[in-house]
Amino acid sequence: MSMATYWRPLAAVAIGLLWTSTHATLIWAPCAGNFSFDCTTLTIPLEYASPNNGQVAHVPLARYNATVPARERRGTLLTNPGGPGSSGIDFLLAGAGEGISTITEGHYDIISWDPRGVGSARPLLQCYTTIGEEERGAADQPLAAEIEYTQFTNASYMPEYYAALEEYDSAVGDLARECAEYNSSALYTSSAAYVVRDMAAIVDALDGEHGKLNYWGLSYGTIYGAEFIQTFPERVGKIVFDGVFDAEANAEPYTSQLPHDELYVRDTINDFASMCTDAGPDACALSTSSSNATMNITARLANLQSSLFGNPVPAPDGTWSITAGIFSFFMYSYLKLPPSWPTVASAVHALETGDAEPFATLLTGATTTSITNESAPSTGSMAGWPIQCTDNAPSNQTSLHEVARLVLGISLAEETPWLNADLSTLSFCRNFPNTRPLLPNLGARKLENEETDTILAARNSSVLIVNPLHDPTTPVSSAQRLHEWLSTSSQLVTRRGPGHTTISLGSLGLVQAIREYFVNGTVPSTPEVHDISQIVFPGGGDAAESVNPDPVFNGTFTEKERELLEATYVVFKAFMGLP
Ligand SMILES: *[C@@H]1O[C@H](CO)[C@@H](O)[C@H](O)[C@H]1NC(C)=O
Ligand SMILES: *[C@@H]1O[C@H](CO)[C@@H](O)[C@H](O)[C@H]1NC(C)=O
Ligand SMILES: *[C@@H]1O[C@H](CO)[C@@H](O)[C@H](O)[C@H]1NC(C)=O
Ligand SMILES: *[C@@H]1O[C@H](CO)[C@@H](O)[C@H](O)[C@H]1NC(C)=O
Ligand SMILES: *[C@@H]1O[C@H](CO)[C@@H](O)[C@H](O)[C@H]1NC(C)=O
């Protein structure tokens, strides 16, 4: 009998005591990245299905202190920027801490964390050993399939279309297989059921065992919100769902999620075109100039896409070309972020006239990282894909023909070829094992049977659901669905206009609703729809020179109102800065 076998039971007893009857005492110290924040690490079971087996995970936390006097402090407020796979620590330090603190009038300690498997959490969900292999894996993956819109409407193109998808799928499939083969110990312990138990452990450690979760979840962070309220309904404090992912579709194979996500892409493209046209050529470079009034912006974008399909434009450095697939990826990515549109319009206009430089600069700025040491350990930059796969039901049985049909359907419905850019998850999960974590997600089970609504209503807990009306990634229909599932324990507040999550464009009415909820606990008695207070194509200043220019708000605002809008933009910049 070895020492190891002898000691294991003792270790398990000690760890069991730690988790069942006491809370970890966290030692905070100033964060290395910025001394305005404190950082610490929480130790939690790696496998909640057998929490006392001695295996642990380490999850880093960061805190931006409440600014009010101690007696006015309301506890802690967690935030998560989604992904999945995004670092909450980066989000907090990049401005979410300060911005959310301003919006909530300093009443809370604002906390974020790197979800298990992600960022500086350990074990890290890595798919390769070194950063060099990881970057080569990413570089081998095309940004999107090479497809042009008219191919969708002409049956004789189908073999070509199918071949393009096959080529794309096979490249992404290689990554999925390599990732599964690497078999990180975080691979099957990083799904939502595990993350929400960590969130409860964070609240235990910070506000005590009877503490409630206050939370602002953005985008995929709403999946953690939905899983949490079903798992721990008695611990629901004030929870904001911002940019809602459909929790039911997320429990199914990814083929269910994709068509649920893409319902407002055409509306967003139309917003881009109409806002640009209204702004005129001085504020939006793509606004139809008097020299060529024959084509509207929608038609020009489609034309450019077709032209790139036949004739890719060489990038200035001559090592690569801007293809239709790259254009799809670029447009699909920036459609989510309206403050970037003036810059995007300038780059697209330049490309239209044969100047590839601004486009290439924006694209490489968004996709390239510089590696100083190829043999340094992996950063886990691909963790989002396997996390998404293991949160879904297996997609292993999804055929490529099914994928092709699905893409064809949503592309025709939204009248755009750009949705190909959103295929990577489906391709990845289709080529990923059927294995799932031991502890299954609830998905939407206790939402659909109204169990959660009943418990929340009995406890007078109300959550706040917020969404833009034209969100190309997390459609308002998913927000409405969540509101229906929580018909007596939630309120829905939306804002007009485009963008992914409500913070992507300032809206005074909307941010005031969030503030009142977090500060006073009040939710509006009926659903509300607010206007945006930010001009997308303001013209002048640095508007067309940066993807996040200084914001311009329309209306007459008090200092306090302006502060709320500015704070929203600070949170947005932190959000869009994430990979
Ligand atoms: C935050 O508050 C704690 C407790 O009062 C204090 O120890 C810590 O120094 C504060 N951190 C910062 C960055 O001010
Ligand atoms: C540290 O964070 C604070 C609060 O977000 C910010 O005001 C400050 O500029 C940051 N400092 C550095 C050096 O980044
Ligand atoms: C369909 O595509 C074929 C080429 O594959 C082309 O010959 C034909 O003209 C196209 N039809 C239409 C209606 O565009
Ligand atoms: C992956 O690792 C786990 C332990 O973390 C082990 O139980 C499992 O058999 C491994 N799977 C493969 C396919 O190697
Ligand atoms: C103007 O639009 C027509 C199509 O209506 C197009 O063929 C032409 O290239 C455009 N000219 C310029 C200068 O953009």
Ligand SMILES: *[C@@H]1O[C@H](CO)[C@@H](O)[C@H](O)[C@H]1NC(C)=O
């Ligand atoms: C833009 O032009 C296309 C074709 O030229 C037309 O079908 C479409 O209705 C126009 N859109 C707008 C908003 O005018």
Ligand SMILES: *[C@@H]1O[C@H](CO)[C@@H](O)[C@H](O)[C@H]1NC(C)=O
């Ligand atoms: C590169 O990283 C490896 C692994 O961490 C390390 O052993 C090596 O010393 C590093 N090389 C340089 C030049 O920093």
Ligand SMILES: *[C@@H]1O[C@H](CO)[C@@H](O)[C@H](O)[C@H]1NC(C)=O
């Ligand atoms: C529920 O909470 C609201 C807002 O805090 C409060 O006005 C109301 O009286 C509470 N109702 C019950 C039954 O506790």
Ligand SMILES: *[C@@H]1O[C@H](CO)[C@@H](O)[C@H](O)[C@H]1NC(C)=O
């Ligand atoms: C909270 O409620 C108080 C009392 O009704 C009100 O004066 C205050 O403006 C409210 N604060 C917020 C942020 O809604």
Ligand SMILES: *[C@@H]1O[C@H](CO)[C@@H](O)[C@H](O)[C@H]1NC(C)=O
């Ligand atoms: C601000 O301008 C936008 C258009 O950029 C408009 O949709 C919105 O209604 C305006 N908001 C207000 C409060 O006037």
Ligand SMILES: CC(=O)N[C@H]1CO[C@H](CO)[C@@H](O)[C@@H]1O
């Ligand atoms: C990668 C993976 O798990 N592939 C599986 C997909 O499903 C088939 C049929 O069930 C299995 O044979 C594969 O191993």
